[in-house]
Amino acid sequence: MVGASERLDMPFVGIPSFLRAPIHTNLDTLKAEIAVLGAPTDEGSPFKPGSRFGARAMREHSLRFVSGKTGYYDPQRGHRFLEREMNGAIVDVGDADILPTNLPGTFDNITASVHGILSAGAVPVVLGGDHAITFPVVRAFARPLHVVHLDAHLDYMPFVHGMFHTNMHAFRHIRKMSHVQSLTQVGIRSLRDSEVMHRDARADGNRIVTMEAFRHSGAQGVVDVLPRDAACYVSIDIDVLDLSLVPGCVSAEPDGMSYRELRDLLATIAAHTEVVGFDLVEINPLLDVATGVTAYLGAHTVLEFLGQICAQPRWSKAHG
DSSP states (O other), X not given: OOOTTSOOOOTTSSOOOGGGOOBOOOGGGOOOSEEEEEEOOOXXXXXXXXXXXXXXXXXXXXXXXXXXXXXXXXXXXXXXXSTTTTTTTEEEEEEOOOOTTOHHHHHHHHHHHHHHHHHTTOEEEEEESSGGGHHHHHHTOOSOEEEEEEOSSOOOOOOOTTOOSSTTTHXXXXXXXXXXXXXXXXXXXXXXXXXXXXXHHHHTTXXXXXXXHHHHHHHHHHHTTSOTTOEEEEEEEGGGBBGGGOTTOTTOBSSOBOHXXXXXXXXXXXXXXXXXXXXXXXXXXXXXXXXXXXXXXXXXHHHHHHHHHHTSHHHHHHHO
């Protein structure tokens, strides 16, 4: 309830930082627990571009949630969340610098930005952009970690025709990183992935959980193979959800997760592992319906996942 002396701050008012968090773009002086970073590039998209505008759209739609100074109220569970974190612990650090046509340079800037966040002791939350951005994000980590990749596709295309950094290559790069202990890929179902991609992913030791397998094992079956309390990076492609939910995603596929399935999976991951960072990618506002429902769903997913991460006893123990 907004008091008479408080600003109303309608969604169309103000500078659109994520959740109206304070803006702090100087990573050298960053003091925060969670830092939201935009990675607005879609030069890895082989089909329709536009996901470069995804981070901005999610920020704008995050303003639709009521002021978070007292946290956010979940009416289904009857509790408030992120109350402490929304009072200075979460900041928006702006965007990594994007260098059009210079993708290696753009990736270096993304890696440097994430490295700056990690050096400050904060958890990076990265808003894409296409799925190519996950490679430079994970590259910034030094600690051993497990990667959980939620997607309709493997993004494990062989390096052919001189192509190395499309949104179909990120996890082939990531799997070869020495600090990546395991790669679990969940929600896989696309008929556009080749048999070669599946064969290579399995040969490299990836754990592939198709949608059929996920519906059989449930969320707990996904995390049971991960060491409890292990460091975990989560990459969320919005197309892990069913295509009926995400009109603003060029790569959407049928027979995907419901939002409830995704929310429960993220909650289970947050409870079982130490989430040390995550991204959400592949929202294309140029394809979205007039209400921007896909961008809103992306912002909603990030908000709920942050709430789940910060509700864990390990988070309270580390941050007070």
